[in-house]
Amino acid sequence: MGTKQPLSVLVVIHTADGQVLLIERADKAGYWQSVTGSREGEESLLQTACRELLEETGLVATEHQLTDWQLHNxxxxxxxxxxxxPDGVTHNDEYVFGLQLAQPQSVQLAPGEHTAQQWLPWQQAAELVFSPSNAAAIRLLPSRLGLE
Structure with a gap:
């Protein structure tokens, strides 16, 4: 069994007009998602979000608008x-963050973790992601951005 902590972050990368960046998993073709990752050591959830953003996309959180959405799944x-x-672990606690960019941009994917990227309107992104919690977070964008 592994040592991964069952405590993770989900970071929805988006623009002010509701475009969402999705990345495709290397270990599961056709599995599209936002940035995700488990906490390492005793880092805070904010530190986990910043690290995962950098590792999976090359984006530096402090150069953009990263917000804690105060959501727990x-x-x-x-x-x-x-x-x-670890043996016997069956559930994960996930905390949701958002990273707003000025406009869609290409990112530097982590080799071995993700194989492709695409920007989609939030409605299409919510339909494409494999994770129900990821889809639910994306569907919150219109209200968070005042697009309703």
């Missing part, structure tokens, strides 16, 4: 990924 870990966690 608890979900069952997919069976095909449970080997990454």
């Amino acid at each position: 608890r979900y069952e870990i997919y069976p095909h990924w449970r080997h990454r966690y």
Whole structure:
């Protein structure tokens, strides 16, 4: 069994007009998502979000508008990924952040983690992501951005 902590962040990267960046997982073709990642050591959730953004996209959080959405999700870990966690761990606690960019831009994907990227309107992005909690977070964008 693995040592991954069942405590993670989800970072929705978006623009003010509701465009969302999705990245495709290297270990599961067709699995599109926002930036995600587990806490390492005793880092704070904000530190986890900043680290994952840098590792997975090359984006430096302090150069953009990173916000804690004050949302917490608890979900069952997919069976095909449970080997990454300590024995007996079946659920993960996920905390949601958003990173607003001025406009869509290409990012530097982490080799071995992600294979492709695309910017989509929030409605299409919410339909494409594989994770229900990721879809729910994306569907919050219109109200968060005043687009309703």
